[in-house]
Amino acid sequence: MHTCYSYDGLIKPKELSYYARKKGVDGVAITDHNRIDGALKIAKQITEIIIIPGIEISSLDGHIVGLNLQEDVPKSLTIEETVEKIHALGGLAVACHPKAFLKSSLGKKTNSKFDAIEVINASAIPFKRSVRQAQEIASSLGVAQVAGSDAHYGPEIGSAYTVIYTVEHDREKIVEAIRKGFCQPLGEAIPLSLRLKREFLALKHKRVLKSSLGSDY
Ligand SMILES: [Zn+2]
Numbered sequence: 001m002h003t004c005y006s007y008d009g010l011i012k013p014k015e016l017s018y019y020a021r022k023k024g025v026d027g028v029a030i031t032d033h034n035r036i037d038g039a040l041k042i043a044k045q046i047t048e049i050i051i052i053p054g055i056e057i058s059s060l061d062g063h064i065v066g067l068n069l070q071e072d073v074p075k076s077l078t079i080e081e082t083v084e085k086i087h088a089l090g091g092l093a094v095a096c097h098p099k100a101f102l103k104s105s106l107g108k109k110t111n112s113k114f115d116a117i118e119v120i121n122a123s124a125i126p127f128k129r130s131v132r133q134a135q136e137i138a139s140s141l142g143v144a145q146v147a148g149s150d151a152h153y154g155p156e157i158g159s160a161y162t163v164i165y166t167v168e169h170d171r172e173k174i175v176e177a178i179r180k181g182f183c184q185p186l187g188e189a190i191p192l193s194l195r196l197k198r199e200f201l202a203l204k205h206k207r208v209l210k211s212s213l214g215s216d217y
Pocket residue numbers: 056063096097103104
């Protein structure tokens with residue numbers, strides 16, 4: 001999910017915690033676009049749910065998610081360089097929404113160096129087709145399958161989610177379980193009404209930012 005630290009996110013830390021608990025998810029992975037500072041800050045602030053700090057990096061080949069990181073991964077690297085960098089930092093490399101239309105997706109470049117493939121992305125369009133195609137990629141590569149809400153707006157949190165089979169609710173154990181494939185992607189697409197509401201709020205938010213930041217924004 002994305003927070004207000006992401007250029008396109010609306011979710012403030014308090015909302016994040018409220019909606020996560022309302023939906024009954026035990027934790028969330030924060031993956032703001034090309035920055036990890038917000039995720040690290042929120043991970044310190046929020047203790048009532050598990051926060052996995054991460055990042056969604058714009059690589060030269062498409063978006064890549066790095067989970068369980070403590071520092072930024074540079075953008076505009078190749079797919080190989082990005083995955084290597086995430087692994088060198090001890091993180092988990094996830095090919096997010098590999099077949100989603102209108103998102104920067106890796107598509108056929110997705111490879112078995114990834115620890116997991118996001119087969120369900122709740123905001124992917126067309127939803128069913130992108131799920132089916134991402135599942136095909138994950139099965140052919142034999143890597144773990146996860147799901148993500150890709151939430152940018154509070155009520156979207158938990159629309160898609162990953163069940164993780166681990167006894168301990170510890171961040172490292174959760175990441176280890178995903179790496180071993182002890183996980184299952186579940187969930188649905190974000191309803192159209194919610195997407196429209198989010199778009200409207202995002203536009204309003206952008207206008208507020210624009211007027212407070214001047215014409216250079
Ligand atoms: Zn993305």
